[in-house]
Amino acid sequence: MQKLLLIDDEEGIRKVWGIALRDAGYEVITAKNGEEGLKFFSLEHPPIVLTDIRMPGMDGIQVLKSIKEMSPDTEVIVITGYGEMDLAIRSLQLDASDFINKPIGNEALFVALKRAEEKLEIKRKLKEYTENLERKVEEATRELIEAERLATIGQTVAGLAHAIKNILGGLKGGVYVVNTALKKQDRNLLKTGWNMVERNIDNISNLVLDMLNYSKERKPEYEVCSPNTVAEEVCGLMEPKARESGIEIFRNFDPTIGEVSLDPKGIHCCLLNLVSNAIDACVSCPDRPGRVEVRTTTENKWAVRFDVSDNGCGMDEETQKKVFSRFFSTKGSKGTGLGLLVTQKIVQEHDGIINFVSEVGKGSTFTIRLPHRRSS
Numbered sequence: 001m002q003k004l005l006l007i008d009d010e011e012g013i014r015k016v017w018g019i020a021l022r023d024a025g026y027e028v029i030t031a032k033n034g035e036e037g038l039k040f041f042s043l044e045h046p047p048i049v050l051t052d053i054r055m056p057g058m059d060g061i062q063v064l065k066s067i068k069e070m071s072p073d074t075e076v077i078v079i080t081g082y083g084e085m086d087l088a089i090r091s092l093q094l095d096a097s098d099f100i101n102k103p104i105g106n107e108a109l110f111v112a113l114k115r116a117e118e119k120l121e122i123k124r125k126l127k128e129y130t131e132n133l134e135r136k137v138e139e140a141t142r143e144l145i146e147a148e149r150l151a152t153i154g155q156t157v158a159g160l161a162h163a164i165k166n167i168l169g170g171l172k173g174g175v176y177v178v179n180t181a182l183k184k185q186d187r188n189l190l191k192t193g194w195n196m197v198e199r200n201i202d203n204i205s206n207l208v209l210d211m212l213n214y215s216k217e218r219k220p221e222y223e224v225c226s227p228n229t230v231a232e233e234v235c236g237l238m239e240p241k242a243r244e245s246g247i248e249i250f251r252n253f254d255p256t257i258g259e260v261s262l263d264p265k266g267i268h269c270c271l272l273n274l275v276s277n278a279i280d281a282c283v284s285c286p287d288r289p290g291r292v293e294v295r296t297t298t299e300n301k302w303a304v305r306f307d308v309s310d311n312g313c314g315m316d317e318e319t320q321k322k323v324f325s326r327f328f329s330t331k332g333s334k335g336t337g338l339g340l341l342v343t344q345k346i347v348q349e350h351d352g353i354i355n356f357v358s359e360v361g362k363g364s365t366f367t368i369r370l371p372h373r374r375s376s
Helices: 011-023 035-042 060-069 085-093 108-144 151-182 187-215 227-244 264-283 315-321 337-349
Strands: 003-007 029-032 048-052 075-081 096-101 223-225 247-253 260-262 290-299 300-312 353-359 363-371
Touching: 003 011, 003 035, 003 353, 011 029, 011 108, 029 035, 035 060, 048 060, 048 108, 060 075, 060 085, 060 363, 075 085, 075 108, 085 096, 096 108, 096 260, 108 151, 108 187, 151 187, 187 227, 227 247, 227 260, 227 264, 227 290, 227 300, 247 264, 260 300, 264 290, 264 300, 264 337, 264 363, 337 363
Parallel strands: 003 029, 003 048, 048 075, 075 096, 247 290
Antiparallel strands: 223 260, 290 300, 300 363, 353 363
């Protein structure tokens, strides 16, 4: 049951609206003036406050200022009289949630309350997301620092800080747009801001996942399975992303491969990184139809060979030298700079190899080769 504080110097309003609000499911606390209202607020901490503007002694504007100083996230709805538009605008400038005019109608009151509750829910989610992000970053950073693999601590921390700074910059931008939309009551702008928040949450989640995958020692969990099945799962998973950008994924699977012993989860992760990168490379070169091809074959001593090719922008010599470097990404703030490093690590855990060829303006091909594994 949501707590609500109603402050009004008219006893009739307190009684009538107290009953109506309780019937609507609120736990209602009433106060007859501003001073009493602030006393009850400091004791009960209700998330929503309804206060009249015109009251003897401390008026509604003073109440609003005091409540916002004590609890900025509290939603305050002010009640104004006819012709008091200047005071209503003043209250909105002081971060009031909304204003309603006397005589108060049921519809206006409950619309204002619904808006206040929506704002409270958005603030709660933002706080929850931020706390989760901070906790995940702390955990991942601790494991990253403790891992002996990351010998060059200074370089790693600098790269990590840069990556997180970029993502948090985007997150703060989204939060700013959300807050602006809430003040303007602009639902379209709110949707835009919330989409920005969600995208950057995905970005930092991907960064944390890549850090954990790279920092942890992990032995492949081998299973006898079909490489073609793993490749098909990845293609199916990435096709919606490809279609959104007008890119086509082609399958070229060797039906004679049969089943081999590999870690399907690990190789799935590798192919997912490579296909995702191939799609992004095509997106960055929009002057021709994008094409990504995933091939499976057998080759000499190798049990299976995976090739992921694209006709995207390609890489110059300088970029090719940095492909498997920590925190290097051609995607700017959209990339973690760890995806290919994680892919390389998983392939090496299979005693396999990964290499690539690339030409500027023509595209790239990444190749994974995995050896036969003898039964123990």
